[in-house]
Amino acid sequence: MENLLSSAPSHATLPDRFVFPxxxxxxxxxxxxSLPVIDLSRGRDEVRRAVLDAGKELGFFQVVNHGVPAEAMRAMEAACEEFFRMPAADKAPFYSEDTGKPSRLFSSTTYEIGGEKYWRxxxxxACGHPxxxxxxxWPDKPQMLRDVVEKFVEPTRAVGxxxxxxxxxxxxxxxDYFEGDLTAGDVIINVNHYPPCPAPGLTLGLPPHCDRNLITLLLQSTVPGLQVAYKGDWINVQPVPNAFVVNFGHLLEIATNGLLKSIEHRAMTNGTVARTSVATFLMPPEDSVIGPAEELLGDGDPSRYRTVTFRExxxxxKTVGARRESVEKAFKI
Structure with missing residues (x-):
């Protein structure tokens, strides 16, 4: 619990363990x-082309007019921000460093890559369906949290x-290719909280990584911080009101035989204000089998990835890390 960054009212200096070389x-x-912003209320043919083009070009895009009520999005943001403002004693019952526990509070200070730790x-x-x-x-504090999450997660999953x-x-x-077993696992929500950082230029909120799931929908806060890898540089993702940032995970890249890409992204820190974002991950069950779709294979398009269970x-x-190159090497034929 002492690792929890949000337990301290402020941080005057950046501890050495967070400083990167x-x-x-x-x-x-x-x-x-800029990431494409796709209006999902437009004609289906137009939206289909826009989603596929954005997925092939950048692997990231934003969607608006998606059907999740704005009130549900604002309530989710407010409840999550209130959770991290609670006194340490109220958050303590939910804190756990047991990575096998589906629902828990933790700090990325428990994750070490090369010895550095991340400011998050x-x-x-873990949200069943239903x-x-x-x-x-889930935490029973603040009082409205459980009700707010339930009203948010169901329509957000539907957008995914x-x-x-x-x-x-x-x-x-x-x-319906991805319906049924491939999306029958829990929906996982990560509420990421990045407290004000005393030296933003020396650390990161999250390292460069690719997601492990099929598709992710991010409610990214009005405070910028997300960056997406693009042609050797990093795109700053500017917040768009009532939008979700959408990206593809490694599983979708495998299932589409590389037609769609899982792109690295990272989270920056802010020196003056806290940032709280809500990531919704659509997951398969552990025993689900993931491999390239047969319909996308042919004489000129052999299978580029091996078929594995989600557990494997x-x-x-977890062994090779979340960097794109490492995961690509581990699963590509």
Whole structure:
């Protein structure tokens, strides 16, 4: 619990364990490219093309008019921010360093890559579909949190499923290809909290990484901080009101035989204000089998990835780390 960054009212100096070597410190981004913003209320053909094009070009895009009520999004942000403002004693019952526990509060100070630690606290919530009894493993403080999360996660998952259907239509797969077993696991919500950092140029909130799931929808806060890798530089993702930032995980890259890419991204820190973002991950069950879709294979397109269970994928992912090159090497044929 002493590792939790949000337990301290402020941080006057950056502890040495968070300071990166000079060659790993976040350089200033010079990239002026913006992520596409796709209006999901437009015609289906137009939206399908836009989603597929954005996925192939950048692997990231933002969506608006997606159907999740703005009130549900604002309530989710408010409840999560209130959770991290609570006194340490109120958060302590939910803190755990047991990585096998589906719902828990932890700090990324428990993760070490090369010895450096990352300036982030995280509340992870495992959400069944439907939510059912899984909500009773979530924090009961603040009082409205469980109700707010339930009202947020169901429509957000529905947006993710609709985006997967649109991608399937665009790639020539049957529209329900990703329904059933491949998305039958829990929906995982990571509430990432980045307290004000006394030396933002010396550390990171999250390291460069690719996601381990099929598709991610991020409610990214009004405070900028997300950066996406693009042609050797980093794109600063500017917040768009009532938008989700969408990106693809390694599993979707494997399932589409590399047609869609899982792109590295990272989180920067801020010297003056806290940033709280909400990432929603659509996950398969551990025994689910993931491999390139047969419909995307042919004489000129052999399988580029080996077929694995999600359990095996996660075992390797945790072993080699989340960098794109490492995971690509581990699963590519």
């Amino acid at each position: 000079p060659d790993q410190r976040p350089p200033a981004s010079t990239c002026a490219v 606290d995280c509340l992870r919530l 939510v059912g009894d899984t909500k009773f493993a 499923m609709e985006l997967l259907r649109l991608l399937c239509e665009g790639m020539g797969l049957r529209p 994928f996660m075992r390797v992912y």
